[in-house]
Amino acid sequence: MAEKPQAPRGTYDVLPEQDAARAAVEHAARDILGGSGYRRIETPIFEHTELFARGVGASTDIVQKEMYTFTDAGDRSLTLRPEGTAPVMRAYAEHGMHKLPQPVKLWYFGPFFRQEKPQAGRFRQFWQVGAEAIGSDDPAVDAETILLLQTLIYELGIESVTLRLGSLGTPETRAEYRDKLIAHLRAHESELSEDVRARIDLNPLRAFDADHPGTRKVMASAPLLLDHLTPEDAEHFAEVRARLDAAGVAYVIDPTLVRGIDYYTRTLFEFTSDALGAQSGVGGGGRYDGLAEVLGLNPTPGIGWAAGVERLLLAGDHKPRPQAVCDLYVAGTSVAAFTLAAEARRAGLNVQLELAGRSRKGQLKQADRSGARHVAIFSEDEGTILKDLESGEQEVLAADAIVARVLRGRHIG
Numbered sequence: 001m002a003e004k005p006q007a008p009r010g011t012y013d014v015l016p017e018q019d020a021a022r023a024a025v026e027h028a029a030r031d032i033l034g035g036s037g038y039r040r041i042e043t044p045i046f047e048h049t050e051l052f053a054r055g056v057g058a059s060t061d062i063v064q065k066e067m068y069t070f071t072d073a074g075d076r077s078l079t080l081r082p083e084g085t086a087p088v089m090r091a092y093a094e095h096g097m098h099k100l101p102q103p104v105k106l107w108y109f110g111p112f113f114r115q116e117k118p119q120a121g122r123f124r125q126f127w128q129v130g131a132e133a134i135g136s137d138d139p140a141v142d143a144e145t146i147l148l149l150q151t152l153i154y155e156l157g158i159e160s161v162t163l164r165l166g167s168l169g170t171p172e173t174r175a176e177y178r179d180k181l182i183a184h185l186r187a188h189e190s191e192l193s194e195d196v197r198a199r200i201d202l203n204p205l206r207a208f209d210a211d212h213p214g215t216r217k218v219m220a221s222a223p224l225l226l227d228h229l230t231p232e233d234a235e236h237f238a239e240v241r242a243r244l245d246a247a248g249v250a251y252v253i254d255p256t257l258v259r260g261i262d263y264y265t266r267t268l269f270e271f272t273s274d275a276l277g278a279q280s281g282v283g284g285g286g287r288y289d290g291l292a293e294v295l296g297l298n299p300t301p302g303i304g305w306a307a308g309v310e311r312l313l314l315a316g317d318h319k320p321r322p323q324a325v326c327d328l329y330v331a332g333t334s335v336a337a338f339t340l341a342a343e344a345r346r347a348g349l350n351v352q353l354e355l356a357g358r359s360r361k362g363q364l365k366q367a368d369r370s371g372a373r374h375v376a377i378f379s380e381d382e383g384t385i386l387k388d389l390e391s392g393e394q395e396v397l398a399a400d401a402i403v404a405r406v407l408r409g410r411h412i413g
Contacts, residue, residue, distance in 0.1 A: 010123050011125040024156070025312055042108060043090075047078065051086050085285075132304035139243065147244070165244075165257070168286070170230070186200065325373065328341075332363075
C-alpha cells in the first residue's frame, strides 16, 4: 500500500480551528497599522533572484544557504521570497511611490520561505506581518515604528517581552569598524568555530551570533560598533532613544545586536520573549537607508520590521474575534430552499445551506452545531417552518415572509 501523502517537512496545514487565532493577528495588524496611516501592500511570492542577492547580501546565510531558487521555462532565475523589505522597496520604486507624500507607510501579511532547520515556531514556509516606512530618515520614524510593533505584541497578549536596541551606524562607519573587528578575529582565529573562520572576511559581524564556546569567549573582548559611531550616528541614536523614553518604552541597549541581512544601517531592534525559549525572537527590524542604492535605485531612506505569525501565536494569549453568526440555516437543497438562501444572503443575512441530505432530526442537530439562530424547514405536509433555536418556538410562514421575520428578530436581538 502506498504511503499517505504528507506535507513537506518544515511546512504545515492551517486547519479550520486554527484560523480564528491567525485572523486575530491580521485584524490586530490592520487596526494598529491602518490607524497609524499604513496601507496594505502585497508583492509576488517569487521575485527575480538578483533582488535578494543584491538587497539581502551575497554573504548572508539567507542568500548562501536558505533561499528556494529555481529556473523557469524562460531560463530566468527566480526565488521564493525569503523576506519582505526588498520586494516592498522594489514596488515603491517601480510604481513611482516617491511622488507621494513621504514617508510612504506600507504593511504586509503573507507567506515567506527559507530552507532552514525546522523547530518550534520556525518553519521553511512561514508567515510574517511586517511594516515599512520609506522616504524619511527622521529619528521619530524609527521610534514610531518600534512603538507600533510593541503595540501589536501587547495587543496579542504576549508578555515577558524585552526590547533590544542598537545601532549599526552608516555603511562608512561600519566599514571602518569592520576592519577593527576582522583584526581582532584574525588575532584569535584558532579559537573560533570553523564556520566563523570561513566567514571572517565575508561577514565578521555574524560572529556575535555564534553559539560556539570558543567564539563566544573571543567576542567577549571584541571591539563594539557602538563605541565607534560617528557623532552624526550617535546623535541619531540618541534622538531615537529620547522619543522612546518620552513614550515610556523600556529597552535594553545591546551593542552586540546583529541581524542576518546586510541592508541594515543605524537603528536596529528586536523584541524577544521568554515564552519562546532559546529561539526567543518575536519580531524586529531596523533602518535600511542604503538598500535603494544597492538595488540601483535613487537614494531613499527607510525603516521597517517583520514578526513571524507562528512565533506570535506561540508566545501570545490570543482572544480570537467571534466567528460570524449564522442567522439562518436552510434545511434542504430543493429549488425553494436554494431560492430562500439566495434571497436571505441578498438581504445581508449569514446563511448556511443543508448539503448532506440529513433527516429532519439530523438537520436540526447540524443547525444547532453551526450556531444558527433560526432554521427553515421545508415540508410538503406542513409548509415552510421557521424555528427559533434559542427559544424553541416555531411557526409556519410563507417562504417569502421568512427573510423579513429573521431580519426583524436579529434587529430585536
